[in-house]
Amino acid sequence: MILEAILLILEVFIFPGFLFLLLMSFFIEWYKRKLFARMQNRVGPKYIGYKGLLQPIADFFKLLSKEVIELERADNHIIDLSLLVASSIFIYVCFFLPFAGKPLISFEGDLIAVLLLTSAASFMLFAIGWSMPSPYGMIGGMRLLAQVIGFEIPYFMLALVPAYMTRSLSIFEIGRRIWPSLASNPAYLIPWSISVLLFLITTQVELEEAPFHIPDAEQELVAGYFTELSGRRLALLDLAKDTQLLFCATFMASIFFGAGSPFCQSPLLCFITTIIESLAIVFFVVAIKASAARLAISNVLDIMWKYLAPSSALVLAISLLLGGV
């Protein structure tokens, strides 16, 4: 009993809990920056740690030590609250992900819960921009909201495709059953492969990476909704964005690629496969980011509503037909 309690505490705080998620977020930020830099013929993080591996941690602690500038006319309580809620949601949803075998929290229907929580977090980011007195923050927040409303529907529908194929609404179960169900019904490969591509695009929108980095379009809105954040607030936001990247990559890896479930017997092997799959997805995210210019907000809404939403509905319908509703 006591042993179990200690084990649970270790799991929550060390692996795959807070400490691991924190370090993994920093690592994935380094990976993203280094990859992006190499794709642009730059060097990227270099000095702190082996090949600049500790640079994100150094940045984080430096930001923590800096002064928070509170704007007089900003709604400071809402900003602090939204930041806290947003960053804790992104860490919390990572608890649902099977990093090494069974995740910390798992129940039938957690897929829906996770999707709801992430859209709530996006709304919190909008609230930050909206509480700012500056036009950059306000316009950035409004753009974020427009984009979130646009991409949430295809994101939901595409996440339902593997859920339907495996007849489960739990992330862990979907991951465990996705390969067997694809093997037993090869016709599923068609909707599966299309939805992988579309899901990658919606992930790009969720992460606000190019060509969808519109809410924080630097040349138009400086930094969009987080223009006026500084010090600890900015550190918290950066951490939240890194955790979001970690979450999105691993989430996609687990519901579409089963994230290490073929090696479920050995936790270490399972962990390594999961990480490799997530890093591969981050690679594709960064590759798209490096080879695209920014779309205008009107173009994105066009793409979302005219193409992405109908085509994801179509993919879902195809998989329903193939499954024989």
Add this chain to the structure above:
Amino acid sequence: MSTFTMLLPFGPQHPMLHEPAHFKFEVDGETVVNVTPYLNYVHRGIEKLLENRTYVQGLYVAARVCGICNPSHTNAFVAAIEEAMGIEPPPRAKYLRVVTQEIHRIQSHLILLAVAAEEMGFNSLFMLIWRDRERILRLIEGITGGRVMQSYDRIGGVYRDINDVLAERVIKELSEMRERIIQYRKVFSEDPIVRRRTVDIGVLRTAEMVRLGGVGPFARASAVDYDVRRDHKSIHVAYDEVPFNVITRDECDVWARLIARVDEVLECINMIEYALKHMPSGPIRYRAPRAAPKGAEGIGRVEAPRGELIHHTISDGQRPYRHRIRTPSFANVFPAAKAHIGYSIADIPMIYVSWDPCFSCLARVTIVDVKSGTAKIVSGDELRKEARRRWEK
């Protein structure tokens, strides 16, 4: 249209701007309904400085009007002074001037294309173009001795000669560069996102462009067929002997302005190759007199990378009595501001970059009396007096 508008300030410090300027955009939702430019952040009093220096000293001041297109300023200054003195440079110097002018046009246009890529959030393209510009800068250093600032043109000629080895290297590197530029042209004309961001954005029709007085590639992209190099015969540069095409486009949008520049770069490479292969022999510099006759006037008109640049000088013997500079960016501000109206916030950086702004050369002090509605241009002396008066008070 709703009556609620928001003021969106761009500047004096903003990631879109690479020099201090200030644009106040009045936006209705995402649509720009009005623009007010405020430009006077970098007044340096160069025209006044030139009046206090001899012509030889003034050469270096003129080069510092602008960091990017300094050879154009030197060239225009020298042309104005040479006209006032009534001298003509040797033929070889005229060809060398063509080479330096055009190679600078290449690097200036590459800056613009890179910045355009960066403004649309395409950082990779920005990095690649910047890497190629670096090679051009090395060539410029080989020819003139200076990487960015040169003062290569002298009154009565140029500063130093070019030898065959260097000429061959320039031709070889430029022909390699041509391949790269053709590739960039493909990116700018075929990439779907780049096209979405530039085609039919910031349209200014020919009549409007002429009415508002735009110059340079900015105007030529609106089908204004005017190029100082072709339309204004100059005895100071050999543009009448080097064949070239004037690039005009009739799309009138941001895309046309960018592609016009890419095509101009390709044209520049041809011109440099022709000039280097057909360079006449002879001296590169005549000994010029120190002074021009009092009251003699000279006008130097040059097609700078951004458009028509005019230096007008009235001699007072060894130094100018008055030297006036009309820079292309100054002429382009008004059509550029007009081009924003009716387009969205997302288009602001693209329209802004398409006229290739460069502010350090266009600041003037004009004091406007709001009550009576009168305006007067103030000289440096009066400004100093005013500053002293305020300081003592």
